[in-house]
Amino acid sequence: MLNDILAAVVVIAGVLFVVLTMVAYLTYLERKVLSFMQDRLGPMEVGPWGLLQPLADGIKLVSKEDIIPQEANKAIFKIAPIISLVPAILSFAVIPFGRDSFHFGGITTHPYLTDINIGMIYILALSSIGAYGILLGGWASNSKYSILGALRSAAQVISYELNAGMSIIGVLILGGSLSLVQIEKAQQGGFWHWYIFPQIIAFVIYLISGIAETNRTPFDLPEAESELVAGFFTEYSGMRFSLYYLAEYANMIVVSCVATVLFLGGWGSPLPMLDFVPPVIWFMLKVYSFLFFFFWIRATLPRLRYDQLMKFGWKVMLPLSFANVIVTAFVVYMIRH
Amino acid sequence: MEQEKVVDKVAEHIEETRRREVILSSLRQTVLNDLDSTIQTDQFLLNMGPQHPSTHGVLRVLLDLDGERIKRSIPDLGYLHRGTEKIAEYRTYNQIIPMTDRLDYVSAMANNYAFVRAVEKLLEIKIPERAEYIRTIVAEVQRIVNHLFWLGTQALDIGAMSVFFYTFREREELLDLFEIICGARLTSNYYRVGGVDADLPKEFINRLYKFLDAFEGNIKEYNILLETNRIWLARTKNIAVITGEDAVNFGMSGPSLRGSGVDYDLRKYEPYGVYDQIDWNVPVGINGDVYDRYWIRIEEMRESSKIIRQCLDKLPPGRILTEDHKITFPDKGKVMHNMETLIHHFLLVVQGFKVPPGDTYCGTETPKGELGFYIVSDGSGKPYRMKIRAPSFIHIGALDHMAKGYMVADIVTIFGTLDIVMGECDR
Numbered sequence: 211m212l213n214d215i216l217a218a219v220v221v222i223a224g225v226l227f228v229v230l231t232m233v234a235y236l237t238y239l240e241r242k243v244l245s246f247m248q249d250r251l252g253p254m255e256v257g258p259w260g261l262l263q264p265l266a267d268g269i270k271l272v273s274k275e276d277i278i279p280q281e282a283n284k285a286i287f288k289i290a291p292i293i294s295l296v297p298a299i300l301s302f303a304v305i306p307f308g309r310d311s312f313h314f315g316g317i318t319t320h321p322y323l324t325d326i327n328i329g330m331i332y333i334l335a336l337s338s339i340g341a342y343g344i345l346l347g348g349w350a351s352n353s354k355y356s357i358l359g360a361l362r363s364a365a366q367v368i369s370y371e372l373n374a375g376m377s378i379i380g381v382l383i384l385g386g387s388l389s390l391v392q393i394e395k396a397q398q399g400g401f402w403h404w405y406i407f408p409q410i411i412a413f414v415i416y417l418i419s420g421i422a423e424t425n426r427t428p429f430d431l432p433e434a435e436s437e438l439v440a441g442f443f444t445e446y447s448g449m450r451f452s453l454y455y456l457a458e459y460a461n462m463i464v465v466s467c468v469a470t471v472l473f474l475g476g477w478g479s480p481l482p483m484l485d486f487v488p489p490v491i492w493f494m495l496k497v498y499s500f501l502f503f504f505f506w507i508r509a510t511l512p513r514l515r516y517d518q519l520m521k522f523g524w525k526v527m528l529p530l531s532f533a534n535v536i537v538t539a540f541v542v543y544m545i546r547h
Numbered sequence: 548m549e550q551e552k553v554v555d556k557v558a559e560h561i562e563e564t565r566r567r568e569v570i571l572s573s574l575r576q577t578v579l580n581d582l583d584s585t586i587q588t589d590q591f592l593l594n595m596g597p598q599h600p601s602t603h604g605v606l607r608v609l610l611d612l613d614g615e616r617i618k619r620s621i622p623d624l625g626y627l628h629r630g631t632e633k634i635a636e637y638r639t640y641n642q643i644i645p646m647t648d649r650l651d652y653v654s655a656m657a658n659n660y661a662f663v664r665a666v667e668k669l670l671e672i673k674i675p676e677r678a679e680y681i682r683t684i685v686a687e688v689q690r691i692v693n694h695l696f697w698l699g700t701q702a703l704d705i706g707a708m709s710v711f712f713y714t715f716r717e718r719e720e721l722l723d724l725f726e727i728i729c730g731a732r733l734t735s736n737y738y739r740v741g742g743v744d745a746d747l748p749k750e751f752i753n754r755l756y757k758f759l760d761a762f763e764g765n766i767k768e769y770n771i772l773l774e775t776n777r778i779w780l781a782r783t784k785n786i787a788v789i790t791g792e793d794a795v796n797f798g799m800s801g802p803s804l805r806g807s808g809v810d811y812d813l814r815k816y817e818p819y820g821v822y823d824q825i826d827w828n829v830p831v832g833i834n835g836d837v838y839d840r841y842w843i844r845i846e847e848m849r850e851s852s853k854i855i856r857q858c859l860d861k862l863p864p865g866r867i868l869t870e871d872h873k874i875t876f877p878d879k880g881k882v883m884h885n886m887e888t889l890i891h892h893f894l895l896v897v898q899g900f901k902v903p904p905g906d907t908y909c910g911t912e913t914p915k916g917e918l919g920f921y922i923v924s925d926g927s928g929k930p931y932r933m934k935i936r937a938p939s940f941i942h943i944g945a946l947d948h949m950a951k952g953y954m955v956a957d958i959v960t961i962f963g964t965l966d967i968v969m970g971e972c973d974r
Contacts, residue, residue, distance in 0.1 A: 249712055355593075427706060512706040512707035512776065512778045512782060514781070515956045
């Protein structure tokens with residue numbers, strides 16, 4: 211019993227540590243990748259090649275004054291960034307990032323925190339809660355730019371959540387389970403087993419919805435710098451501001467992890483002869499290629515307009531994802547009978 | 548006693564504020580009644596600027612919104628007013644040239660040119676041929692600098708951030724070239740009444756040739772990022788449409804006017820410099836939307852590089868300033884040995900050159916549009932009155948007309964497409 215609790219604590223601490231470090235260094239990575247695409251160097255001053263930049267940013271943000279607007283709804287204003295960040299981090303509980311169990315001095319742990327049989331629904335639910343953080347934060351700021359950003363965000367998250375949910379259903383039909391661990395296991399044995407091939411439409415839809423849900427270019431309307439100053443977090447400063455920031459990057463990692471698990475076979479190696487590479491490495495490689503893709507998109511594409519975004523979400527993506535579900539269900543039924 | 552006074556004052560202040568509130572709310576009501584809204588919703592007034600990341604300086608716009616749709620946009624100008632026109636009345640003509648640098652601070656050379664041309668028109672003097680060529684070259688380099696700056700900021704406003712860095716990379720090279728000829732990157736103060744300040748050094752010409760060789764490829768690079776991008780097209784096509792007739796009525800000029808299909812370019816219609824001896828075209832749009840104006844500016848950069856190349860090839864030898872020392876400074880070496888030149892020098896410094904009485908208007912095709920100087924001279928060394936016709940100011944007049952019915956996101960695109968610089972607008 212004690213051993214079990216200890217094991218859980220060790221894994222939770224480990225995952226939290228890894229996730230938070232990843233989130234912090236993701237900001238560094240993004241700045242570097244963008245810089246190299248834009249013919250400049252990016253952070254270079256703090257530490258070798260600017261490697262300590264996230265640390266310096268963290269210290270700066272923590273030591274800044276926490277300004278709360280006079281007319282703001284103080285309680286909600288304070289709690290909103292937390293509502294945004296916590297679900298993003300909680301999502302990591304169900305993501306299996308490796309195959310083998312770990313052993314620490316007599317304690318055996320799984321490469322995931324928990325394997326609940328509704329893992330996928332759990333993640334969808336949490337990402338919906340995260341939207342509340344944005345909506346409430348924008349509303350509680352009592353600023354016009356914030357409220358516009360929050361409204362956009364609410365509309366955007368609702369419409370794209372739907373698409374993401376619908377696109378996942380195809381994978382769930384193929385995998386026959388809502389548990390991420392089971393879905394991953396069903397795709398092992400080489401890249402031809404991955405669901406990206408039978409579910410290519412769902413993959414594209416999920417990726418686009420994922421970018422939209424994490425409020426990244428070209429769907430970064432809630433924080434559209436050129437129009438809304440900073441959107442829903444215009445009035446935030448210091449640590450609360452950075453919580454929103456961390457939430458955005460944590461969400462990016464979640465989306466990448468889920469895409470990896472659902473479509474790219476999670477920790478599985480693409481060819482059986484490459485099995486000697488540890489599964490964790492494969493998992494991270496796939497996640498980071500998604501993250502790189504997000505950065506790349508940000509460097510290249512302009513921003514969509516609000517109405518175009520809605521039109522695209524409801525008139526193009528939703529019918530496509532519905533069609534995908536119907537076709538997948540039909541084909542799977544035909545094959546099994 | 549003191550306290551009572553304070554209390555009275557506070558009460559008065561509160562009373563005053565209340566009265567203002569009442570007036571404001573009644574005003575608001577009349578505005579609401581003006582707008583024919585079928586659904587009764589609350590008015591959403593959004594104050595944009597003067598401190599906002601993309602209002603291009605200190606422009607302030609009051610947006611009357613219906614959801615995200617713009618019902619009315621009221622520009623509020625004057626945050627950068629420095630009284631240039633009034634100060635000019637107390638300066639000699641040569642002293643005004645550096646003041647024109649600060650008008651449209653993105654393209655200082657073009658302002659110099661416009662002012663100098665107006666004064667020369669009053670003086671009725673002829674410029675040496677080499678000076679005319681140099682003026683044309685520098686003016687066109689300035690046009691490219693301005694359009695690169697415009698392209699970068701417009702793309703950044705719409706969200707394509709990389710283009711900004713690419714265009715600034717090229718702009719940097721051209722600003723370095725400016726530094727070679729006049730010592731400054733932005734506030735150039737290079738043109739003189741009667742010519743230019745300094746000759747083009749060999750390094751300038753060589754580096755400019757090199758730049759032009761690479762420039763065509765660079766424009767292609769921007770086009771790959773933007774012109775073939777569906778999001779870019781969706782954000783620029785059929786946005787902020789203005790018909791040619793309306794554009795003329797609003798007094799627009801430059802690329803903003805040509806985008807609406809009006810073939811009006813001062814360089815072609817009232818040729819100055821050496822534009823009439825060079826082979827080049829005026830790109831003209833069709834639809835009058837943001838995309839057409841974007842296309843025109845891209846094409847203008849191509850045309851400009853064509854003009855520069857031809858001018859550099861033809862660049863004749865000779866003087867770069869007129870020899871009329873009533874207007875231009877005599878050689879420094881002669882000043883200490885020759886009585887007459889000493890007097891010229893002394894008078895030019897103390898009084899400035901005399902301009903015959905009269906008035907004139909002279910418009911010049913700057914990158915933003917027609918920049919005109921109206922100068923009234925009373926025969927002294929200082930203008931009696933100087934009026935600047937700034938294209939940015941006139942274009943902002945069309946803002947409401949162009950923005951009506953579009954989304955909040957488009958207002959930023961419209962700022963960009965009009966190519967507004969507040970230094971010139973508020974003067």
